Amino acid sequence: MEKEELVFVPSPGAGHLVSTIELAKRLIDRHDRLSITVLCIKPPSILNAGYIDSLASSAPWIRWIELPSVDPPSPETCKLPFSFISRFIEGHRPHVKQAVTQLMASQRQSRIAGLVLDLFCSPLIDVAAELGIPSYMFFTSPAAMLGLMLHFPTLNSQTTTDLKDSVELIIPSYVNPVSPRFLPVSLWIRKEDAYIRWLYHCRPFREAKGIIVNSFSELESHAINSFSDGRTPPVYPVGPLIDLESRIHSPSNRIRRDKIVKWLDDQPPSSVVLLCFGSMGGFGAPQVKEIAVGLERSDVRFLWSLRQPSEVMMGPPRDYTSVELGEILPNGFLDRTEGRGLICGWIPQVEVLGHPAIGGFISHCGWNSILESLWFGVPVATWPLYAEQHLNAFEMVRDLGLALEIRLDYRNGDDLVSAEEVERSVRSLMDGDSEVRRRVWDMREKSRATVVDGGSSFSSLGFLIDDLMAKN
Numbered sequence: 001m002e003k004e005e006l007v008f009v010p011s012p013g014a015g016h017l018v019s020t021i022e023l024a025k026r027l028i029d030r031h032d033r034l035s036i037t038v039l040c041i042k043p044p045s046i047l048n049a050g051y052i053d054s055l056a057s058s059a060p061w062i063r064w065i066e067l068p069s070v071d072p073p074s075p076e077t078c079k080l081p082f083s084f085i086s087r088f089i090e091g092h093r094p095h096v097k098q099a100v101t102q103l104m105a106s107q108r109q110s111r112i113a114g115l116v117l118d119l120f121c122s123p124l125i126d127v128a129a130e131l132g133i134p135s136y137m138f139f140t141s142p143a144a145m146l147g148l149m150l151h152f153p154t155l156n157s158q159t160t161t162d163l164k165d166s167v168e169l170i171i172p173s174y175v176n177p178v179s180p181r182f183l184p185v186s187l188w189i190r191k192e193d194a195y196i197r198w199l200y201h202c203r204p205f206r207e208a209k210g211i212i213v214n215s216f217s218e219l220e221s222h223a224i225n226s227f228s229d230g231r232t233p234p235v236y237p238v239g240p241l242i243d244l245e246s247r248i249h250s251p252s253n254r255i256r257r258d259k260i261v262k263w264l265d266d267q268p269p270s271s272v273v274l275l276c277f278g279s280m281g282g283f284g285a286p287q288v289k290e291i292a293v294g295l296e297r298s299d300v301r302f303l304w305s306l307r308q309p310s311e312v313m314m315g316p317p318r319d320y321t322s323v324e325l326g327e328i329l330p331n332g333f334l335d336r337t338e339g340r341g342l343i344c345g346w347i348p349q350v351e352v353l354g355h356p357a358i359g360g361f362i363s364h365c366g367w368n369s370i371l372e373s374l375w376f377g378v379p380v381a382t383w384p385l386y387a388e389q390h391l392n393a394f395e396m397v398r399d400l401g402l403a404l405e406i407r408l409d410y411r412n413g414d415d416l417v418s419a420e421e422v423e424r425s426v427r428s429l430m431d432g433d434s435e436v437r438r439r440v441w442d443m444r445e446k447s448r449a450t451v452v453d454g455g456s457s458f459s460s461l462g463f464l465i466d467d468l469m470a471k472n
Helices: 014-030 046-057 081-090 093-106 119-131 143-158 193-207 221-225 251-265 285-298 322-328 349-353 367-375 389-399 419-429 435-449 456-469
Strands: 003-009 034-040 063-066 110-118 135-139 210-213 235-237 272-276 301-305 341-344 358-363 380-382 403-405
Touching: 003 014, 003 093, 003 456, 014 034, 014 135, 014 367, 014 456, 034 093, 081 119, 081 193, 093 110, 093 119, 110 119, 110 456, 119 135, 119 193, 135 143, 135 193, 143 193, 143 210, 143 221, 143 235, 143 389, 210 456, 235 456, 251 301, 251 341, 251 349, 272 349, 285 301, 285 322, 285 419, 349 358, 349 367, 358 367, 358 419, 367 380, 367 389, 367 435, 380 389, 380 419, 389 403, 403 419
Parallel strands: 003 034, 003 110, 034 063, 110 135, 135 210, 210 235, 272 301, 272 358, 301 341, 358 380, 380 403
Antiparallel strands: none
């Protein structure tokens, strides 16, 4: 029987790759005639390259094709990370076309049912059109953010000034008007390369045969309903896509994991606040001191994933050494908090959020982190750092009432979050009787029900498979 093959082109970010693998796994589990090939873009960072290798080895049921290396763009030509990522991925266009062409020529028992493009790869939709293959967009961020991308060309045509100077914006996928200070910085200034490239990435979305989004109707009903405008391709909410196996990717990480879990095992239920800021999040000494003082004053148990920012664009943060920690933390902090606090670098976040000792999560509001926190019923206090995280935080706090606000407009290095803010937020977050905690627990049940037979995401995935299997 003829197989139907899907070819994924994800961007090389850790969160994007994890979501891609989870989607691929669900598709294969649901239909035995589907097979998956991933065209792997080598990231500019050596550390992330190692992560991709380990991720590939953990998913042997996926065929991985490594694309030839492409030199990253010069930082001098890319002032903002979005420009860097956009230009870097676009440099892979000829390699993507060649790889897909070779796959088509080699297929004897299968048909390529579609090219599935990450949101950062949207301009590569031309490759699918040239080869006569259906194209699907895979959106790893929230549905509300998808709505911004679909609306952005209209927003651009309706304004002539920089968005950073605008009044509050009406964006159909958000319940409330959005302050421009919550937008990604790439959208602030019209003449910047990042703004122009945003437009370039947004326009292909309406040309796709369908859009797959890592969200679910019970969470983002307003945003998902906003797509019924007669101009948007079918949208398939199939989330939450979460790596519940919490794969350990190296022996050193396994040692770290065992230390963290052992410490958590010794803590009372729901007593620990987790502070973790994603695969790219880090803080310098001034902010570290404020966090430390706030944590100490709060008298709450804490697990703090503390890393320092990279000095190069798109470089991953690195762990502080023990000597560096001694220099940047307040004198005597580690001694005074011994037993009730643990500072580490990397953490197995999914496993930690699922531990009974965790009662709250101070987060950068990356979308994967938000979905993971909701899955385990752990309330979040928002501390966004970059990209679309400020909009994620805005949606969670203002539109959905599912998170507490520390800051919605924090920009790393601009305005420190004070020790008083940290102390107050930690105590509010760990309130066991808060309305936010009750709402998050209710959403926990909905997030689990939506992915099983009879759930909305389960059904949406079925509709997607039906579309993929139909002869075009």
